[in-house]
Amino acid sequence: MATGWLIFIAIVLIVVVLFQVTRTLDLVGQLRGGERTTVEMTRFHAMLGLIFIALGMIGFFYSFPLFSDRMVDKHSSNNAIIISKMFLITLWVTGIVFVITNVLLFWFAWQFRHRPGNEAVHFAHSNKLEFIWTIVPTIVLTGLVVFGLQAWTEIMGPAEEDATVVEVTGQQFFWSSRYPGPDGKLGPRDNDLICADNPLGIVTREWVEHRRVTLAGSKKLNHVGEIEVLQNREKEIQELIKQYTAIIDGSPNKYIVAATQDTLALIEKELGKIPGKITIREKALDRINKKYTEEYIAAHADEFTWGYDDPMPSEVHVPVNKQAYLKIMALDVLHNFYIPHMDVKMDAVPGMPTSFKFTPLITTNDKRQELANNPAWSIIEEGDDKPRYAKFNYEVACAELCGTGHSAMKYTLVVDSQEDYDKWIAAQASKWSQVAGSLKLENGFSKYAPVPAPATPMATTTTTPSDTITISLK
Ligand SMILES: [Cu+2]
Numbered sequence: 001m002a003t004g005w006l007i008f009i010a011i012v013l014i015v016v017v018l019f020q021v022t023r024t025l026d027l028v029g030q031l032r033g034g035e036r037t038t039v040e041m042t043r044f045h046a047m048l049g050l051i052f053i054a055l056g057m058i059g060f061f062y063s064f065p066l067f068s069d070r071m072v073d074k075h076s077s078n079n080a081i082i083i084s085k086m087f088l089i090t091l092w093v094t095g096i097v098f099v100i101t102n103v104l105l106f107w108f109a110w111q112f113r114h115r116p117g118n119e120a121v122h123f124a125h126s127n128k129l130e131f132i133w134t135i136v137p138t139i140v141l142t143g144l145v146v147f148g149l150q151a152w153t154e155i156m157g158p159a160e161e162d163a164t165v166v167e168v169t170g171q172q173f174f175w176s177s178r179y180p181g182p183d184g185k186l187g188p189r190d191n192d193l194i195c196a197d198n199p200l201g202i203v204t205r206e207w208v209e210h211r212r213v214t215l216a217g218s219k220k221l222n223h224v225g226e227i228e229v230l231q232n233r234e235k236e237i238q239e240l241i242k243q244y245t246a247i248i249d250g251s252p253n254k255y256i257v258a259a260t261q262d263t264l265a266l267i268e269k270e271l272g273k274i275p276g277k278i279t280i281r282e283k284a285l286d287r288i289n290k291k292y293t294e295e296y297i298a299a300h301a302d303e304f305t306w307g308y309d310d311p312m313p314s315e316v317h318v319p320v321n322k323q324a325y326l327k328i329m330a331l332d333v334l335h336n337f338y339i340p341h342m343d344v345k346m347d348a349v350p351g352m353p354t355s356f357k358f359t360p361l362i363t364t365n366d367k368r369q370e371l372a373n374n375p376a377w378s379i380i381e382e383g384d385d386k387p388r389y390a391k392f393n394y395e396v397a398c399a400e401l402c403g404t405g406h407s408a409m410k411y412t413l414v415v416d417s418q419e420d421y422d423k424w425i426a427a428q429a430s431k432w433s434q435v436a437g438s439l440k441l442e443n444g445f446s447k448y449a450p451v452p453a454p455a456t457p458m459a460t461t462t463t464t465p466s467d468t469i470t471i472s473l474k
Contacts, residue, residue: 018048039115046110053106057099076367076394076415077342078359079155086151090144097140155344159325159357164318164421167327169200170335170348170398173405176200178312182429186327187307190291192284194331202307208292215285227285230278237271311428315412316396318360319421325357336400339413341367345399360415367415368392 025041075081112118159165167178167186178200180186187202193211194201201207217225224232244264248257297304318324328337330348338345339358346356362370371377371389380387398409416424 042114046113049106049109053102057103060099075343076360076362077344078361080343082151082154083343086147089147093140093144155356155358157357159355160323163323163325163357165325165327166316166318167329168316168337168348168411169329169331170337170402170409171331172333172403173398173409175337175396175398175409175411176312177316177411178310179425179428180306181309181311181432183306183309185306187305187310188303189329191331192287200312200331202310204304204307205297207307208288208297211288212285215281215288227278227281230274230281234271234274234278237267237274240267241271309429309432311425311432313428315414317414317416317421317424319418320360320363320415322418323357323359326355328354328356333402334400335398335402335409338397338399339394340397341394342413347400363415363417363420364393365417367394 022041022044025044029038029041075084112120165180165186169176169178176199178186187204189201190203191201193203193207195211195214197210197214198207213221213223213225215225215227217223217228241264244260244267247260248264251257251260326337326344326346328346328348330350332350334350335348336345337348342358342360344356344358346354348354368389371392372387374389377389377392378387384391394413394415396411396413398406400406402409
């Protein structure tokens with residue numbers, strides 16, 4: 001640190017000295033007058049330019065080996081290799097152009113400096129020059145774009161047949177993941193079916209009926225739907241407004257009046273929002289009723305069973321050295337699924353599924369072993385019993401500012417050996433089939449019976465938590 005400051009101060013002093021020398025020469029020249037001084041000054045300045053570019057170039061090339069260890073981490077995925085290859089190609093091309101143009105710039109200033117009898121050539125236009133400086137960059141840039149497109153398709157193109165498919169969904173402020181179960185198929189999703197019990201809106205016969213019941217209510221199940229709850233709340237507030245207004249008009253106590261006015265303002269605000277909430281639910285119910293007719297359900301009977309066996313684990317696991325294909329979605333605002341170690345980053349956009357693929361090259365365990373050699377990772381932090389490397393995990397971070405909880409929106413990626421992965425996914429699937437089994441229809445529709453919860457008029461988003469369905473709420 002101290003050396004850095006010393007070098008900085010030395011450079012500043014050299015600049016000051018040069019400035020003073022120039023000024024002195026200038027003043028001496030003014031005293032002497034005439035052409036000789038101009039020639040000397042120009043020569044001096046052109047020389048400074050040459051020194052500048054020479055030192056600059058030495059510094060430029062010296063910095064590469066000096067900082068190379070800080071530039072790229074050891075590659076943890078094939079994407080890192082693809083991207084750093086592209087980066088190196090671009091660096092070489094632009095580096096060569098940079099060196100040639102800058103050396104020429106200062107060399108020309110030296111070579112063609114003012115000298116007595118030296119006349120500059122003037123020409124207004126040259127087709128040949130225009131042609132050269134249009135064609136050469138065009139060819140070079142086209143080449144770079146083609147390399148870029150190649151890298152793009154390698155990361156974004158269709159996945160291999162046997163790739164591990166994972167669906168991740170971002171919402172304020174967490175990630176959830178879903179795997180195709182033993183049937184190898186991810187169940188379809190529908191945002192209209194999203195409720196507290198079915199946070200991803202997975203489409204099965206039961207979830208469709210569940211959402212109908214939670215929206216419209218059911219006499220048979222003794223359950224009041226969300227729409228009715230809201231309507232009741234609306235009436236309740238209107239009644240309260242009358243009572244509060246009477247208090248405000250009639251009370252002689254100014255403190256009671258003020259407090260009542262505050263409460264009144266709050267419930268009026270709530271009342272203002274209710275019609276919008278009702279409309280959203282009515283529209284969703286309308287779409288559900290129009291779409292999921294008995295004929296539609298019968299025609300898609302197969303598809304509607306895919307969702308039963310899809311495990312939704314609390315972290316993403318993928319096997320090493322095998323392609324992983326990630327389907328990315330968002331439920332509310334823009335998020336971004338970013339795994340720094342794997343060099344993958346993708347926006348999660350509501351209403352527009354995105355995807356990418358990558359092949360992890362080193363398991364989490366091997367990465368820990370690798371980090372054990374790094375002094376910074378070998379320390380045991382206060383309050384811990386293990387060194388840092390033992391707790392290393394590939395971290396997924398939301399890379400799109402998405403609200404107040406953005407910084408906490410993290411997730412874990414575990415790269416397993418094929419053997420470990422097979423065990424893990426089998427355990428997930430069997431765990432899931434036990435709970436999801438209770439969702440399946442046994443003797444037709446009547447088997448489905450959400451346990452009705454007493455409707456609470458204060459709650460505006462009441463759903464029916466039921467023994468058979470809350471399992472998806474992990
Ligand atoms: Cu986010």
